[in-house]
Amino acid sequence: xxxDWLSVSQEYDHDLPVVCDVYTLTxxxxxxxxxxxRQPRFKHEGSFSSSITISxxxxxxxxxxxxxxxxxxDNLFGFKTVGECIAVYNMLLxxxxxxxxxxxxxxxxRQTGNSSSLWADGxxxxxxxxxxxxxxxxxxxxxxLRGLSTQRIGHSVGYLYPNGRTVDWTAAGKRKGxxxxxxxxxxxxxxxxxxxxxxxxxxxxxDESPEYTYVCQVRDYCAKHGVVRQEQELKSEYLSREGxxxxxxFDETRYQTLHDExxxxxEKLQVTAMDLQTISETLLVNGIVKSTYAANVTAMYALNWxxxxxxxxxxxxxxxxRARLRRIGIDIxxxxxxxxxxxxxxxxxxxxxxxxxLPIPSWYRSPVVPxxxxx
Numbered sequence: 392x393x394x395d396w397l398s399v400s401q402e403y404d405h406d407l408p409v410v411c412d413v414y415t416l417t418x419x420x421x422x423x424x425x426x427x428x429r430q431p432r433f434k435h436e437g438s439f440s441s442s443i444t445i446s447x448x449x450x451x452x453x454x455x456x457x458x459x460x461x462x463x464x465d466n467l468f469g470f471k472t473v474g475e476c477i478a479v480y481n482m483l484l485x486x487x488x489x490x491x492x493x494x495x496x497x498x499x500x501r502q503t504g505n506s507s508s509l510w511a512d513g514x515x516x517x518x519x520x521x522x523x524x525x526x527x528x529x530x531x532x533x534x535x536l537r538g539l540s541t542q543r544i545g546h547s548v549g550y551l552y553p554n555g556r557t558v559d560w561t562a563a564g565k566r567k568g569x570x571x572x573x574x575x576x577x578x579x580x581x582x583x584x585x586x587x588x589x590x591x592x593x594x595x596x597x598d599e600s601p602e603y604t605y606v607c608q609v610r611d612y613c614a615k616h617g618v619v620r621q622e623q624e625l626k627s628e629y630l631s632r633e634g635x636x637x638x639x640x641f642d643e644t645r646y647q648t649l650h651d652e653x654x655x656x657x658e659k660l661q662v663t664a665m666d667l668q669t670i671s672e673t674l675l676v677n678g679i680v681k682s683t684y685a686a687n688v689t690a691m692y693a694l695n696w697x698x699x700x701x702x703x704x705x706x707x708x709x710x711x712x713r714a715r716l717r718r719i720g721i722d723i724x725x726x727x728x729x730x731x732x733x734x735x736x737x738x739x740x741x742x743x744x745x746x747x748x749l750p751i752p753s754w755y756r757s758p759v760v761p762x763x764x765x766x
Contacts, residue, residue, distance in 0.1 A: 394522070397519055398453070407489060408489065432445070452492075453517070479760075532618075533579070542656050558576060558577045584609065
């Protein structure tokens with residue numbers, strides 16, 4: 392697991408330098424006292440078309456961006472800890488004479504009008520994206536994503552994009568904008584590089600440049616290993632609810648625990664490209680039912696679901712058969728998408744090996760943690 396996006400802020404006990412050409416002051420008309428200052432958000436442009444956004448409002452600094460991408464051609468592999476990411480941000484803040492982000496040591500409740508808020512004396516995490524590269528083998532990405540899209544995560548329903556290259560999970564009937572707490576997705580990394588990074592590098596450096604050659608090498612590596620990128624965005628409300636906002640006051644291994652739950656989405660999935668067997672046989676082989684009769688009855692529920700039948704999920708019999716089918720990756724509470732479901736189960740074949748231990752090739756340019764110490 393590594394971090395693909397990080398939004399952080401910190402409020403200081405002293406005035407901050409002006410880093411913009413134009414800024415706004417709020418002034419008391421009677422005393423002429425400066426109440427607040429606001430500087431517009433601006434982008435720090437790094438090399439290779441990378442950037443982060445910096446905002447200074449009064450005594451508060453906020454930074455948004457992908458620390459694993461700044462000054463790099465790609466971010467197939469990135470920084471693994473918040474501390475490494477903060478080191479990158481602190482290096483950039485120093486260029487503008489802004490103070491560094493620091494770890495929190497305490498929190499307190501502050502009253503603002505009729506409401507109170509929790510304040511910390513250090514860096515507050517507003518958003519963090521956790522990412523893992525999953526290798527499913529060359530030529531297996533589309534089949535894997537198609538199967539993955541049939542799985543639910545809690546109340547979130549899997550949605551397969553029309554091109555078959557991306558799956559995400561949102562509340563039924565909503566797209567990404569409707570997700571309040573966590574947004575999860577999985578996509579074909581080689582295809583994403585082909586669509587976005589490679590054309591950009593070609594425009595910037597030309598198709599005979601070392602930069603273009605390198606990103607094509609990264610793309611080919613992803614295609615060879617069948618790299619599926621699994622990402623989840625943890626939003627501010629979720630981080631606050633789970634006590635994961637104040638850097639230094641929680642155990643970072645909890646991020647890994649949360650991410651592992653997402654990665655287990657496919658545990659019930661038995662989809663590859665070979666070794667077909669019927670639903671009944673799968674139920675028996677996996678020990679989910681004890682008799683052929685029970686297996687056939689449960690299989691009929693799946694076939695009726697495939698034909699468009701709707702079920703009363705309050706009935707105990709339906710609940711029982713649904714529970715059996717969910718153990719092999721079929722959920723009759725979902726609307727059946729016939730483009731993704733077939734009335735046979737495909738058993739995991741030896742040729743399709745899923746692994747999280749994607750080797751980093753010797754030629755890959757890994758991110759380097761700045762030497763500047765993190766406070």
